[in-house]
Amino acid sequence: MLADLAQADVVLFGEQHNDPLAHWLELQVAKDLQRLKGPGKLVLGMEMFERDVQPLVAQFTAGTLPDSAFERQARPWPNYGTDYRPLLQFAQAHGIPVVGTNAPRPFAQQVARGSLTALDKLPAADRALLAPLPLKVDYELPGYKNMAAMFGGGGNSPHDGGAQTIIQAQALKDATMAYFIRTSRQPGQTLLHLNGSYHSDHHDGIVAYLRQGAPTLKVRTISVATQAQLDRLDKDNINVADYVVVIPEDMNKTY
Known part of the structure; x- marks a missing residue:
């Protein structure tokens, strides 16, 4: 291994x-x-x-x-x-x-309470702390579909209102971690990343x-x-x- x-x-x-x-x-x-x-x-x-x-x-x-x-x-x-x-x-x-x-928690909370559009008017200094926006979310990823089943209020669709914003907040974290993983290593380096297992x-x-x-x-x-x-x-x-x-x-x- x-x-x-x-x-x-x-x-x-x-x-x-x-x-x-x-x-x-x-x-x-x-x-x-x-x-x-x-x-x-x-x-x-x-x-x-x-x-x-x-x-x-x-x-x-x-x-x-x-x-x-x-x-x-x-x-x-x-x-x-x-x-x-x-x-x-x-x-x-x-x-x-x-x-x-x-991603800084306040931004993920804004998304969970509203949607990704809550990030549209962030100043440049705040946007620099996140993955490049706008963010593309694949709601069909199995992990996100599982979140929909848990948080969808009885529905299993990742597009259900309550589930969708929670998935968007999770996606903001996933995308931000991925972006800074990708941009923080040089060729030939291995980046060992610690995260909750549900993120990977x-x-x-x-x-x-x-x-x-x-x-x-x-x-x-x-x-x-x-x-x-x-x-x-x-x-x-x-x-x-x-x-x-x-x-x-x-x-x-x-x-």
Whole structure:
């Protein structure tokens, strides 16, 4: 697996955000890719940091911003200290660039409450924090159709009013992450990206937008799944990613 990942342009590690074993594995994959690729050939991308705090992420990984100030200003997730700080410290120690890729939450909330047209009048400085607009949304992607089934208020169509804006908000995040993944690596580099598994499972979401913007990129996906039995993959987890990491259902959670 590692040899294959080291040959990829982009590796999407689809995690369960509260799974400590997944976070440990992410750190080990980063260490192994750094060893296999060599200096200057690995970039780390993270859903957990939004584009407007990227200057703080860069300062922290460069060692010019103390951890205490970073935690106050960069809006890290509540489980940052246990689950993500070790990875950032590894990047800091080895000069690995770290890229926050996610769309700022207020913009996604505007879309969820209205529609993508809420972004039409954003000033240039705000638009620079997002994927290029206007955004093309493929409502037929299986992941988005599943969202329609969950949020459609009884309807299963991704074009149902309530579901459509939620899908558009998700697409804004997926497209923005894909755009900054694509623009933050140089030829020969591998970008290891951490995201919730629902953003990349079944090669949907981020993967679809990567293919839309750069169809020749070599992308590999990892998905962390939980199962009661570990001797074989559950039906729902077959083909969910290029590599599936199965965690026991009773594994401790960080929250």
